[in-house]
Amino acid sequence: MKRFDYIRAASASEAIAASAHPNSVYLAGGTNMLDLMKIGVARPDRVIDISRIEGLSEITWQDDGGVRIGALVRNADLAYDGRFARTFPSVAEALLSGASAQVRNAASVGGNLMQHTRCAYFHDPASACNRRVAGSGCDAREGENRLHAVLGWSEHCIATHPSDFCVPLVAFDANVEVEGPHGSRDIKLWEFYSLPGSTPDHVTALQPGELIVAVKIPAASAAFAPNARYLKLRERTSFAFAVVSCAAALQIDGGMIQSARIALGGVAARPWRCQGAEAALIGVEPGREAFEKAASLALADAHPSGDNAFKIELARRIMVRALTLAMEGTPETMPALPASPFPSESGARHVA
Amino acid sequence: MxxxxxxxxxxxxxxxxxxxxxxxxxxxxxxxxxxxxxxxxxxxxxxxxxxxxxxxxxxxxxxxxxxxxxxxxxxxxxxLARGDLLHPVQAAFIEHDGFQCGYCTPGQIMSAIGLIQENHAGSDPERIRELMSGNICRCGAYQGITEAVLEAREAMSEKNRSDAA
The missing domain is CATH 3.10.20.30 (Beta-grasp domain)
Structure with missing residues (x-):
């Protein structure tokens, strides 16, 4: 690991001022940043520890029923917060399907948003990667790419965004509250991540020095609580990133879908909101026929970026299944294996 | 510096x-x-x-x-241990053969203590396995580890009950 100066910030304004130094990074839980520093992908000159900043670790309910989640709230603390898990069950399910208990105990909400792709070529400083070093090329195009993007990719980058948490957040119109040298602003999470285009090194909408201070979910999204699920296909039962995942939520009244929220994970450089599919579900009877039609619409523009054509059909099927689970209703208690496609009845069987 | x-x-x-x-x-x-x-x-x-x-x-x-x-x-x-008196999780790992080579064992035991204190798994083996998935055992002692966590959880809650009485 390259040497760096360590600064512990006592306030957001102190952190932002300290970040004026070139090649600075913010450090919260460290579960992604320290890993990237160990392998030489992140090589900061200055590390600004924001984990002690007061006032960023609260879950605050707004008068209208929306929620503001401080950027330093730990992933585990959010997922196990009773009111949060009841109000946004699919967000809690997504959180608990990610990483391990140890990582969730350390990782912060803001850090979850800022984590980098797990593309192996991004992680290998000896490989060409336009995301890591602008203009260096993309070894993933001709490499091991069966888990790479099928939507929104470009010839310059085919990486996917790894977060589970962000998938239902995008579906629920979450906003990212940031503070920076020029004041504070809100950014829609959907617009927070850039698609690679010809500049894959531009990953987020953050300007230099800007610091995430909170994530906000609007009150309207709480209405989906009775029918909201997250489903995640992994290559092992637990502690793995999604091959494909889907957040699906429905409002059903009088046997008809009044409103739908759908987003896919593991398919693009950002969590992929599927508004066309949502619109196609309004006013129709929930069921396989409607869900298959919506899923086909959602994947209509998908193209393989390598050996990953299977992910398109997989995403379609995962979406149908997630919508079916949402229709059946949010379970009373969190499944033993959150977001897993395996049956979750309790007992001695490990994998059905 | x-x-x-x-x-x-x-x-x-x-x-x-x-x-x-x-x-x-x-x-x-x-x-x-x-x-x-x-x-x-x-x-x-x-x-x-x-x-x-x-x-x-x-x-x-x-x-x-x-x-x-x-x-x-x-x-x-x-x-964890108090002299020769092992922590209940340590004792349960020995009782249930929760290891073979032993390299992962300190991490497994610390993780099991964290899991029991967090109290999200209850006595459900499926939940215990899921919440222990951050600890890999390349010898494959998972069955014994799950049994050890179940027994230690029971022993620790009994101890809490008798301490409270």
């Missing part, structure tokens, strides 16, 4: 000068404090061999900067 931290390690208050901010909590424990019970496996948060409790929460010591535990309380495998 030298940074000084105050921390309580296994109940003992310590003041430690950190001469390099790159030092992880894992390397501090092993290389500086001679607490080699905490193991280095992958050093990237993927295997769980370095699991310790920081302020009672299980975390990966390899992904924690030593400077960041300033003011915190750290518990390692060396802080």
């Amino acid at each position: 030298s940074l000084s931290i105050s921390t309580i390690i296994n109940g003992e208050p310590r003041s430690i000068a950190i001469d390099d901010p790159r030092v992880s909590l894992l390397d501090l424990l092993r290389e500086r404090l001679d607490l080699t019970g905490t193991k280095k496996g992958c050093d990237r948060g993927q295997c769980g061999a370095c699991t310790v409790l920081v302020d009672g929460r299980r975390v990966n010591a390899c992904l924690t900067l030593a400077v960041s535990v300033d003011g915190a309380e750290v518990t390692t495998i060396e802080g």
Whole structure:
């Protein structure tokens, strides 16, 4: 690991001022940043520890029923917060399907948003990667790419965004509250991540020095609580990133879908909101026929970026299944294996 | 640059000068404090061999900067037994053959203590396995580990009941 100066910030304004130094990074839980520093992908000159900043670790309910989640709230603390898990069950399910208990105990909400792709070529400083070093090329195009993007990719980058948490957040119109040298602003999470285009090194909408201070979910999204699920296909039962995942939520009244929220994970450089599919579900009877039609619409523009054509059909099927689970209703208690496609009845069987 | 931290390690208050901010909590424990019970496996948060409790929460010591535990309380495998009296989780791992080579065991035991204290698994083996998935055992002693966690949880709640009485 390259040497760096360590600064512990006592306030957001102190952190932002300290970040004026070139090649600075913010450090919260460290579960992604320290890993990237160990392998030489992140090589900061200055590390600004924001984990002690007061006032960023609260879950605050707004008068209208929306929620503001401080950027330093730990992933585990959010997922196990009773009111949060009841109000946004699919967000809690997504959180608990990610990483391990140890990582969730350390990782912060803001850090979850800022984590980098797990593309192996991004992680290998000896490989060409336009995301890591602008203009260096993309070894993933001709490499091991069966888990790479099928939507929104470009010839310059085919990486996917790894977060589970962000998938239902995008579906629920979450906003990212940031503070920076020029004041504070809100950014829609959907617009927070850039698609690679010809500049894959531009990953987020953050300007230099800007610091995430909170994530906000609007009150309207709480209405989906009775029918909201997250489903995640992994290559092992637990502690793995999604091959494909889907957040699906429905409002059903009088046997008809009044409103739908759908987003896919593991398919693009950002969590992929599927508004066309949502619109196609309004006013129709929930069921396989409607869900298959919506899923086909959602994947209509998908193209393989390598050996990953299977992910398109997989995403379609995962979406149908997630919508079916949402229709059946949010379970009373969190499944033993959150977001897993395996049956979750309790007992001695490990994998059905 | 030298940074000084105050921390309580296994109940003992310590003041430690950190001469390099790159030092992880894992390397501090092993290389500086001679607490080699905490193991280095992958050093990237993927295997769980370095699991310790920081302020009672299980975390990966390899992904924690030593400077960041300033003011915190750290518990390692060396802080569990009282003389020859093993912690209930240690005793249960022996009773149920929860290991073979033993390299992952300190991390497994610290993680199991964290899991029992978090209290999200109850006595459901499926939930225990899911919430222990951050600890890899390449010998494959998972069946014994699950049984050990189940029994230790029972023993610890019985002890709590008798302590309260």
